[in-house]
Amino acid sequence: MEHTKKMLEITGRLIYPITVGESAFIHEGEGIRRTSTVLSMEKMSQSEIRFETQNTRYLLRMSSGMEVSAV
DSSP: OOOOOEEEEEEEEESSOBOTTSEEEEEETTEEEEEEEEEEEEEOSSSEEEEEESSEEEEEEEOTTOOOOBO
16 A cells, blocks of 8 residues: 655744754744654755655745755
């Protein structure tokens, strides 16, 4: 049985740069999101990044005035 990961589009700002092999921490309007371990990432623009964790695929849109940080 094939397991399909869910896709989330979120808006927020990074608390720390995204690092493969670590959890991502994102500040959203409702609080702070801690993801499972990041497996891969791709910077799409100065304000968007796609990344995949063990459980989920994300499209992060940075809150106004914030730029993407990725390691």
